[in-house]
Amino acid sequence: MKKFIAEFKEFALKGNMIDLAIGMIIATSFNAVVKSIVDDLMMPAFAFIFGKSDFSQLVAFAEYAEDGTLVGGIKYGMFIQNIVNFVIIALCLFIMVKVMNKLKNPKPVEEPEEEAPAPKPDDIVLLEEIRDLLAKEKVNQ
Numbered sequence: 001m002k003k004f005i006a007e008f009k010e011f012a013l014k015g016n017m018i019d020l021a022i023g024m025i026i027a028t029s030f031n032a033v034v035k036s037i038v039d040d041l042m043m044p045a046f047a048f049i050f051g052k053s054d055f056s057q058l059v060a061f062a063e064y065a066e067d068g069t070l071v072g073g074i075k076y077g078m079f080i081q082n083i084v085n086f087v088i089i090a091l092c093l094f095i096m097v098k099v100m101n102k103l104k105n106p107k108p109v110e111e112p113e114e115e116a117p118a119p120k121p122d123d124i125v126l127l128e129e130i131r132d133l134l135a136k137e138k139v140n141q
Contacts, residue, residue, distance in 0.1 A: 034092050042088045055080040 011017065043054070058077025065071050120128075 034089055037092050038085055038088045046084065055084065 046052075055077040056075070058080065059070065059073040059075050062073035063071040
């Protein structure tokens with residue numbers, strides 16, 4: 001039993017577990033921020049553009065009970081709503097990750113590199129080799 005408790009203590013207090021716990025807490029808070037962006041900023045813009053802020057009530061082949069409640073049908077509006085939410089959330093996450101990466105790793109000021117000289121054409125290289133060989137042969141005579 002002592003071994004089990006020691007192993008559990010080691011597991012629970014590892015840096016990875018604490019990092020994971022902090023990540024989960026931040027993710028929960030981040031979820032509230034993203035949900036607010038979607039519900040409070042983006043969906044009113046969609047309502048202005050499309051005339052509807054919520055597509056979830058759109059139904060094809062709807063069947064209603066006598067009291068007016070929806071009994072059946074194809075809820076394509078909910079599918080559209082989920083796609084819109086996914087795209088908005090993915091866009092928000094993409095932008096936030098890009099901003100956080102820029103804040104985390106600011107681009108250092110780079111000094112301009114000297115450009116490497118362009119390679120010489122093959123005929124020039126061949127002519128230089130011939131010149132060097134002739135000069136070497138002349139010295140040896």
